[in-house]
Amino acid sequence: MNGTLTLYSYWRSSAAYRVRIGLQLKRLPHEIAAVHLLRDGGEQHGEAYQALNPQELVPTLKHGQRVIRQSLAILEYLEETFPDQPIMPATARDRARVRAISQMVACDIHPLNNLRILQFFENGWNVPQPEREAxxxxxxxxxxxxxxxxxxxxxxxGEFCEGDLPSMADCCLIPQVYNARRFGVDMSEYPTIERIDRRCLEMPEFDLARPENQPDAPPVTAPA
Amino acid sequence: MNGTLTLYSYWRSSAAYRVRIGLQLKRLPHEIAAVHLLRDGGEQHGEAYQALNPQELVPTLKHGQRVIRQSLAILEYLEETFPDQPIMPATARDRARVRAISQMVACDIHPLNNLRILQFFENGWNVPQPEREAxxxxxxxxxxxxxxxxxxxxxxxGEFCEGDLPSMADCCLIPQVYNARRFGVDMSEYPTIERIDRRCLEMPEFDLARPENQPDAPPVTAPA
Structure with a gap:
């Protein structure tokens, strides 16, 4: 299967951030198509994107004419389609551990804190901002x-969530740490997570995938 | 790898229900260890279960001495370890579609509606029951x-979410339909889901996995 890889991404989406890390770790040339989640009520709700992803969520991957949805499904697809530079370990037992850690983030943390949930609390239930952040x-x-x-x-x-090579688990964990810091979580409570985060962010693959390094990130204003 | 398969399950947990279907589809002999999510403040919060699953969520699978957590990771582990009676299709593209549908349920529907979330709305935010159900x-x-x-x-x-054989996607979808009915969702809005649900429930594998057919389900009281 040949064809251009295009990732529909938003700089601050942690689900898109996972896939950006995976693409970098696997050294796969790709294009980024920015979907602005806030502008004009959210470009993800527009007709064009909705046709690609009926959940109206990022990310989506196009591989040639194929459309792959859901960040963990995309990472597993990349792994199966481009086995070089693996992001999954070699045994069923270790893969199960990597998937479990990935899903602890991608099922049981992130979807609860997603933009659409916080927007619903604000506009549907009038939950005040401090309680939303709590x-x-x-x-x-x-x-x-x-x-x-x-x-x-x-x-x-090991150095990473599973042994000494970065895996899908690190692709999920590091974006969640980014969100944790953004919301003021005291990361010193989680020394192993903090250590792995530090190790990952030393790598250019993780650095290139960071929100601030995305083409659609807002320009940083220099202090006056 | 030999060893008994033991599933820590609660009859009404839809994440456990997914794995019960997978075990039946793959014809794997197994034991059910019931974890009562409501009794005594929730047995999942007890020391014994917490040691097995620090998220204090069901399901957990023990395979011999191995402990596998997270329902989708468990299903993929079973598929890799016991490849007979596959619940994943043969190509990367089709597997990506099965995983995407699975994750649409297991990441973006179910965790939002989980017991711990509804308990938090009730006890933490005093959200009235009609709003919780909405x-x-x-x-x-x-x-x-x-x-x-x-x-x-x-x-x-096909007859199922992916072609004419049941897959992990059906393992996820059917328990979510059970929850939908429990909360009064009008399923006639989703005719394809309804058709697949009907087809699945004709199969003894899906029937055996149903909440009402679990050893820990409360006895049905006969009408007087």
Whole structure:
């Protein structure tokens, strides 16, 4: 299967950020198509994007004419289609551990804190901002406590979540740490996560995928 | 790898229900260890279960001494470890579609409506019951509309979500339909989902996995 890889992404979307890391780790040339989640009521709700992704969520990957949706499905598709530079370990047991950590973030933390949820609390239930932010922190803290306990003192954990090579688990964890910091979560409670985050961000692959390094990120204003 | 398969399950947990279907479809002998999510403040929060699953969520699978967490990771582990009676299709493209549909349910519908979320709305935010139930329906309806549009008039859809064999996508979809009915969602809006649900429930594998057929389900009281 040949064809251009195009990732529909928003700089600050942590689900898109996961796939950006995966594309970098696998050294896959690709294009970024920016979908602005806030402008004009959200470009993801426009007819063109909705036809591509009926959930009206980013990311979506186009591979030639193929359309792949859902960040973890995209990462697994990339792994199966381009096996070089693997982001999954070699045994079923280790893959299960990588998938479990990935899903602890991608199922049980992030969807609760997604833009559409926070918009619903604001506009549907009139939840004040401090309570919305406490909500976000609550699920990150509960989830990170569980992830930390799976990572700490576990012989499977190495420099990265699984051994000494970055995997899909790191693709999921690092964007969630970015969100945690953004909402003021005290990361010193999770020393293993903090250590892995530091190790990942040393790598150009993770750096290139960061929100601030995206073509659609707003320009940083120099201090006066 | 040999060893007994033990599924830590709760009859009404839709994440456990997914794995129960997978175990039946793959004809894998297994034991069910019931974890009562409501009794004594929730057995999932007890020390014994917490050691097995630090998220304090069901399901967990034990395979011999191995512990596998997260329902989709468990299903993929079963598929890789016991390749007979596959629940994943043969090509990367089709697997991506199965995973995407699975994750539309397991990431973007179910975690929003999970017991712990509804308990938090009730006890933390004092959200009245009608609004809690409307919240549940809201995310099912949004998610099912997207799933329906991926399934309807798509040549990949057959008797089941992907072709004419049940897959992980059906393992996820059917428990979510059970929840939808429980909360009064009008399923006639989603005719393809309804048709696939009907087809699945004809099969003994899906029937055996149903909440009402679990050893920990409360006895049905005969009408007087």
């Amino acid at each position: 909500w976000v922190r609550r699920w990150i803290q509960l989830g990170f406590a569980a992830v930390e306990s799976l990572l700490a003192d576990n012989p499977s954990t | 919240w549940v329906r809201r995310w099912i309806q949004l998610g099912f509309a997207a799933v329906e549009s991926l399934l309807a008039d798509n040549p990949s859809t």
